Amino acid sequence: MTIKAFIFDLDGVLTDTAEYHYRAWKRLADEEGLPFTREDNEHLRGVARRDSLRLILKDRVVPEGKFQAMMERKNGYYLEFIKEITPRDLLPGAKELLEELRAAGLKSALGSASKNAGEVLDRLGIRSLLDAVSDGYSVERQKPAPDLFLHAAQQLGLPASECVVVEDAAAGIEAAIAGGFRSVGLGPRERVGKAEAIFPSLAGVRGRDLLGALEANQEK
Ligand code: G6P
Ligand code: MG
Secondary structure, X not given: OOOOEEEEOOEOOOEOHHHHHHHHHHHHHHHHOOOOOHHHHHOOOOOOHHHHHHHHHOOOOOOHHHHHHXXXXXXXXXXXXXXXXXHHHEOOOHHHHHHHHHHOOOEEEEEOOOOOHHHHHHHHOXXXXXXXEEOOOOOOOOOOOOHHHHHHHHHHOOOHHHEXXXXXXXXXXXXXXXXXXXXXEEOOHHHHXXXXXXXXXXXXXXXXXXXXXXXXXXXX
């Protein structure tokens, strides 16, 4: 098994901004009288801004101008939340794993659909631990298309088969599989069950745990 790099999703993997995305959408939905629950939000994990709003609106048709304004309003709420982010908001295990991978000579990249990923990375103080960053500006086709992860792999100069995608979203795992990447899912099986290996979170997870789980899966 040749694994040379890990490509991490951001929201819900390295930091809990998935919660902020939810709260920002929830505020917009409440203001607009749109039904939207935490359960609905599970399907929005990893889904780009425009696609997320489409899912929230369901059958409701909104003129493009109003659609844009709603996306901007949600983003304004989200920006308010992330203003408060500090390195303390890294999820348990995230920084330790990035440091360990670097020390072991493995590469790490970010593969996040968020246009705010750069700001979040800087606030978390982990940009220097990443060898490449692919974000919401990098590609046209968003997850579950594999393009974003392929963009990250290209920046690393590696084929997909030598990179492991670490994701908390069903759309992200689908994207990884579609691109020919190895995959690690974080969270409940109902959400990330298609991943090759599953962990509840990165807390206490070392590089050898990830590699061991992937190897065990390959032998199956
Ligand atoms: C990530 C998050 C999604 C979010 C998307 C776009 O994939 O998991 O919840 O909708 O990024 O984020 P943005 O910050 O560009 O609105
Ligand atoms: Mg995510």
